[in-house]
Amino acid sequence: MTKKKESIFDFVLFKRLFQYIKPYNSIFVGLFVLVIFLAGLSAATPYLTKDAIDKGIALNKPDTFLIYVIIMFAVLILQTVFQLGFIYYAAWLGQNLVKDVRTKLFNHLLKFKMKYYDNSSVGVLITRSVTDMERIADIFGQGLFMIFRDILTMLVVFGVMVYTNWKLSLIVLLMLPVLLYATRIFQKYMKKAFEEVRTEVSNLNSFVQERITGMKILQLFTREDTEYKKFKEINERHKKGWLKTVWYNSFFFPIADLASSVTIGLVAWYGGLNVVEGSVTKGVLVAFIMFIPMLFRPLRQIADKFNTLQMGMVAATRVFKVLDTTSQIDDTGNIVANHFKGNIKFDNVHFSYVDNETVLKGISFNVKEGETVAIVGATGAGKSTIINLLSRFYEIKGGNIYIDNTNIKDVTLASLRTQIAVVLQDVFLFADTILNNITLNYPEITEAQVHQAAKDIGIHDFILSLPNGYHYNVKERGVMLSSGQRQLISFLRAYVTNPSILVLDEATSSVDSYSEQLIQNATEKITKGRTSIVIAHRLATVKKADKIIVMDSGNIVEQGTHHELLKKENGYYKNLYEVQFLQEEVV
Structure with a gap:
């Protein structure tokens, strides 16, 4: 049980959430195709830059250089078009999926026994139906596909780096384990932090909803100061929950930037020596300096998007908990009453x-x-x-x-x-x-x-x-x-x-x-x-x-x-x- 609680990603939960994608399979597949194209186009620009320098500038061939510039411009246009389509349809899929889940949730709530509402907070149920749903939409709009795109981009970029120069790639590879380990630790702590944040958001919503509804009673019995103090306490816990996420971010992202800068410095130093010796071309060195941010930035973004994914998964857990609640009156009757005499x-x-x-x-x-x-x-x-x-x-x-x-x-x-x-x-x-x-x-x-x-x-x-x-x-x-x-x-x-x-x-x-x-x-x-x-x-x-x-x-x-x-x-x-x-x- 402990392992399941500490797992960074709940595959069982995601598999269940994935069932709601079935009506939109064509869009889902199309997004993955766009991801593949975007990953390839991302790696193409530095490689074309290398050839433009080595085959155009270095050989003093302005016509060849111009051809590469035109090709790079075309790649940029394609990348922009694909990026627009990817961002729009990822968000479109997320919103349509959430529409279906929210509809199912509301229909489920309509059938609950009165006893369920007697024991439930209205504010919490509103959070499940509104705020948590938006976090679930972010799983697809800003989480899952973005992470997959970044991972695929990293793999393609590193593959092209190895193909271009394996020695310089080895220097980059030495720094990756440090960043990967830091990313895993970051994700683990962020999941706990977001679970705490979602709990405090529910408490805050419930408190505010009840006090606004009962404002007349509060004012009649002059409880404004008391309720104000209670609100400050709940708001303080909410703030501390969010500050934990900020604290973890403030540690991780500077480490990621430092790792990227150190790697660029090592590649520039070692590659520069090889350029002098003639074993590495200037184009290769420039390409690697371009490649490194493209390799490290997605890893940094993965951690950032993983925050969004974690918030969505926590929200999905809470929503499915309501959907899994069996509190309906058994409607097993088969007699349809059109009119009662009234006995x-x-x-x-x-x-x-x-x-x-x-x-x-x-x-x-x-x-x-x-x-x-x-x-x-x-x-x-x-x-x-x-x-x-x-x-x-x-x-x-x-x-x-x-x-x-x-x-x-x-x-x-x-x-x-x-x-x-x-x-x-x-x-x-x-x-x-x-x-x-x-x-x-x-x-x-x-x-x-x-x-x-x-x-x-x-x-x-x-x-x-x-x-x-x-x-x-x-x-x-x-x-x-x-x-x-x-x-x-x-x-x-x-x-x-x-x-x-x-x-x-x-x-x-x-x-x-x-x-x-x-x-x-x-x-x-x-x-x-x-x-x-x-x-x-x-x-x-x-x-x-x-x-x-x-x-x-x-x-x-x-x-x-x-x-x-x-x-x-x-x-x-x-x-x-x-x-x-x-x-x-x-x-």
């Missing part, structure tokens, strides 16, 4: 969010078609858990849930959730128009249908009173609307889908009296004729329910109508009514 049955249902901390302790109840059932109880009794399980956002630990005598596990997830509309207490609106927040961009729902639905539940005039009406942009999380207005939009969103079953989770809490009246009217309209489950908070909703289910600590302690439950001496509901609901009625 619901919970049969001895057990559930816990965390192991050994049971939330529902074997509850059983029935809801008949068209009934409105209210669920009441103290905070933490398990009320909201019931609606989460009905929509299969979580898997139950024991028992069964039926709709129209069909186990909901036998119904496809998409059709199940399409037939159940949920209005939550904490309404989430996207940074979009009211119309798009209502339809959620379903093409089947027309604007005319939305207008008619709004008139049906009595909120059409309210929407028209807003700037641009249905095309009013509510901004991120609907901040341009009050909580009551957001609630009304959520009611319309539920109603326009014409669901078979409606669930209202404390949908009338924390709103003003005017909005509450509109919501009560909307509630009466959208619950009429369809099965409805209401997590009750206000007295009016409870009193009108066909049945009230009273919960306490994960158990159903009472069931019945409002009047039936009030007749029970020392009943849980009666005590709740007298303590809470009667106070509201007095107010």
